[in-house]
Amino acid sequence: MSPRKISQQRRANVNIHDVARRARVSIATVSRVVNRISTVDPELAKRVWKAVNEVGYVPNTQARALVSGRSHILGLIISEITNPFFPELVQEFDNLAVAQGYEVMIGSTSYDPARTESLIARMLQRNVDGVAVMTFGIEEDLVQKLVEHGFPLVFVDAGPDLPNVRVLKVNYGEGIRQAVQHLAALGHRRIAFISGPLEMRTAATRRDAFSRSMAELGLVVPAAWIVEGRHTMESGKAAMEKLLAAGELPTAVICSNDMTAIGVLHALDETTHRVPKEISVVGFDDIHLTQFTLPPLTTVQMSCHDLAAAAVEALRAGIEPDHPKAAQREWPIRTHLVVRRSTNFPRGTLPALGKAGVRDKVERRRVD
Amino acid sequence: MSPRKISQQRRANVNIHDVARRARVSIATVSRVVNRISTVDPELAKRVWKAVNEVGYVPNTQARALVSGRSHILGLIISEITNPFFPELVQEFDNLAVAQGYEVMIGSTSYDPARTESLIARMLQRNVDGVAVMTFGIEEDLVQKLVEHGFPLVFVDAGPDLPNVRVLKVNYGEGIRQAVQHLAALGHRRIAFISGPLEMRTAATRRDAFSRSMAELGLVVPAAWIVEGRHTMESGKAAMEKLLAAGELPTAVICSNDMTAIGVLHALDETTHRVPKEISVVGFDDIHLTQFTLPPLTTVQMSCHDLAAAAVEALRAGIEPDHPKAAQREWPIRTHLVVRRSTNFPRGTLPALGKAGVRDKVERRRVD
DNA sequence: ATGAAAGCGCTAACAC
DNA sequence: GTGTTAGCGCTTTCAT
Numbered sequence: 148m149s150p151r152k153i154s155q156q157r158r159a160n161v162n163i164h165d166v167a168r169r170a171r172v173s174i175a176t177v178s179r180v181v182n183r184i185s186t187v188d189p190e191l192a193k194r195v196w197k198a199v200n201e202v203g204y205v206p207n208t209q210a211r212a213l214v215s216g217r218s219h220i221l222g223l224i225i226s227e228i229t230n231p232f233f234p235e236l237v238q239e240f241d242n243l244a245v246a247q248g249y250e251v252m253i254g255s256t257s258y259d260p261a262r263t264e265s266l267i268a269r270m271l272q273r274n275v276d277g278v279a280v281m282t283f284g285i286e287e288d289l290v291q292k293l294v295e296h297g298f299p300l301v302f303v304d305a306g307p308d309l310p311n312v313r314v315l316k317v318n319y320g321e322g323i324r325q326a327v328q329h330l331a332a333l334g335h336r337r338i339a340f341i342s343g344p345l346e347m348r349t350a351a352t353r354r355d356a357f358s359r360s361m362a363e364l365g366l367v368v369p370a371a372w373i374v375e376g377r378h379t380m381e382s383g384k385a386a387m388e389k390l391l392a393a394g395e396l397p398t399a400v401i402c403s404n405d406m407t408a409i410g411v412l413h414a415l416d417e418t419t420h421r422v423p424k425e426i427s428v429v430g431f432d433d434i435h436l437t438q439f440t441l442p443p444l445t446t447v448q449m450s451c452h453d454l455a456a457a458a459v460e461a462l463r464a465g466i467e468p469d470h471p472k473a474a475q476r477e478w479p480i481r482t483h484l485v486v487r488r489s490t491n492f493p494r495g496t497l498p499a500l501g502k503a504g505v506r507d508k509v510e511r512r513r514v515d
Numbered sequence: 516m517s518p519r520k521i522s523q524q525r526r527a528n529v530n531i532h533d534v535a536r537r538a539r540v541s542i543a544t545v546s547r548v549v550n551r552i553s554t555v556d557p558e559l560a561k562r563v564w565k566a567v568n569e570v571g572y573v574p575n576t577q578a579r580a581l582v583s584g585r586s587h588i589l590g591l592i593i594s595e596i597t598n599p600f601f602p603e604l605v606q607e608f609d610n611l612a613v614a615q616g617y618e619v620m621i622g623s624t625s626y627d628p629a630r631t632e633s634l635i636a637r638m639l640q641r642n643v644d645g646v647a648v649m650t651f652g653i654e655e656d657l658v659q660k661l662v663e664h665g666f667p668l669v670f671v672d673a674g675p676d677l678p679n680v681r682v683l684k685v686n687y688g689e690g691i692r693q694a695v696q697h698l699a700a701l702g703h704r705r706i707a708f709i710s711g712p713l714e715m716r717t718a719a720t721r722r723d724a725f726s727r728s729m730a731e732l733g734l735v736v737p738a739a740w741i742v743e744g745r746h747t748m749e750s751g752k753a754a755m756e757k758l759l760a761a762g763e764l765p766t767a768v769i770c771s772n773d774m775t776a777i778g779v780l781h782a783l784d785e786t787t788h789r790v791p792k793e794i795s796v797v798g799f800d801d802i803h804l805t806q807f808t809l810p811p812l813t814t815v816q817m818s819c820h821d822l823a824a825a826a827v828e829a830l831r832a833g834i835e836p837d838h839p840k841a842a843q844r845e846w847p848i849r850t851h852l853v854v855r856r857s858t859n860f861p862r863g864t865l866p867a868l869g870k871a872g873v874r875d876k877v878e879r880r881r882v883d
Numbered sequence: 884a885t886g887a888a889a890g891c892g893c894t895a896a897c898a899c
Numbered sequence: 900g901t902g903t904t905a906g907c908g909c910t911t912t913c914a915t
Contacts, residue, residue: 173902208640209577210892214907228602238596272576416809441784541886578908582891
């Protein structure tokens, strides 16, 4: 059995000619009807649709792409799908893209330049209409490669200042300010911060937002209370251990992302300090997982839905010649606090509650 | 600016003719060289490769697919990427597929028939070469739809007995037996089981494997200790609460999946029963998340790598005319226990350990 | 071993 | 408004 044979047997699918024959019109008319070009006689159109349904016609995307030069595929580059931040983003992005008539081609850099390069080559080969780069640590040469090929691009936080590059500007400050104010409102004054790797732009921005928010309230943060992590659980654990060893303990810790906060929870679980009774913990990102931790984590939400929606829209703005927002280059994304159970009054300010082991029932609140 | 204009401007990419001209050969020869067809004169081939590199030629996938009838795209249908079971599977599948020259088109059913139908239509439209259905609860009409279209198919656990359908047979019993024996070895005799929704085939199979393994050891399980959950955290929590209310408490609980086990952890966290000191908990699946729970979960691993590798290979066996395993219809998948920290000796059999709050240091062991 | 030429299924220019 | 026709970029006969 030759490959040829197989493909023929499978390709057997009905095509535009079959429909045309059945509806007794030309293939051009079928094409017009299927593409909803309005200059077709309604009578004919009806006949065509009827034929389409009768023979079960499905337009061949490859042929379409070949001739029109547009694949209707959106590239989405992330770090790794197993990084808990991404699944939700991917899901939203996919939903939105599909709803708007695009397919999405997902690719992971896995933090590996070689992989990334081949990924871009593959996207090029499949002729994607545009690509959204949602990895937060953006590698320079990745950007370079992409820009060279000239397709519409979307980046997060920062990107080259080029006509077909759009960037999603996340307002980290907003959510972090809410976190600081939430803690301050509960009575906290001694708040530490565990940052991400500072060479990562977004990590530096988040840390700065923390410092600024604290300063606004006239609260001082000792240098030892701002410790650098790596946005991983292990690094969060290590950072908390450092804090634990540093002498005076803060009453609250804000983390640059949720995985870090989970690490903090683990570090504290190995001590006698209970969360949130004796120490409050706040995360950042609001990944799915935060609902499953013990206790569920208070965190700053960066809405995946907003991020995805902006990415898809910005991409379309770059792809479609007369998109209403074709000229918009910066797309703002908001953040806000979601209060769960890992924050409470500072230790010592809470009336004793009897039975240890029964978690203090702090009301679930939501700040919008 | 017309759409036409845009596409032309982008399509500008070099094509096979450019290479042919440059290498002073026909396009047929270029095609042969690029496709590594061995009947080409080595000299010519060298010239062609040189030209390819010089002009930066990348074959156009759409054209290739159009003429050859094979898209080199593998469809992968999952339930939802936000279900923690799937990201790893997707990643492995993608890695393997790409390494073998395929692209993958991922789609989620989201447990929604309408969505699923449109998903299949999209896969059809994109002309995937085959599809792997990795959702565990398989809906009858999904199967039907897929089978109708005649492309090679892969299912998990069960599928119709058709020539181009292959099924991945997961050996649940193996891992569950290991879990039961692990607990028995620690001294447990009173073990409960929280199942998944029993209309889901895989859930029933897992529960049966539990009953059988217990029977093998001569252990009896009161009816009240086999409770039905829904494979969600909430249902796990509810099931554990039922167990808690049922009078005599088991010393260990095995769950049909990890999310259920996490729910159990949450339920127990609201009581005075500590894990694993007073009650042991075992999950199933070994999702990523189990490393992040408190305590890290002992669980039965269903290797995503094995699952993905088998899926890709089985798909290729169905797609490629003379694949060595073209005839193999059933593909076995093994499972095995991964011991972490949520299991320990039954309560009362452990020497008192002083300081509460400091977790008992059970050695990490791994059973293979 | 190589080239010429016939399509794959479709869109879009052009003619009527 | 509708049909005819020329490709899109490639693979694969078929002839040489």
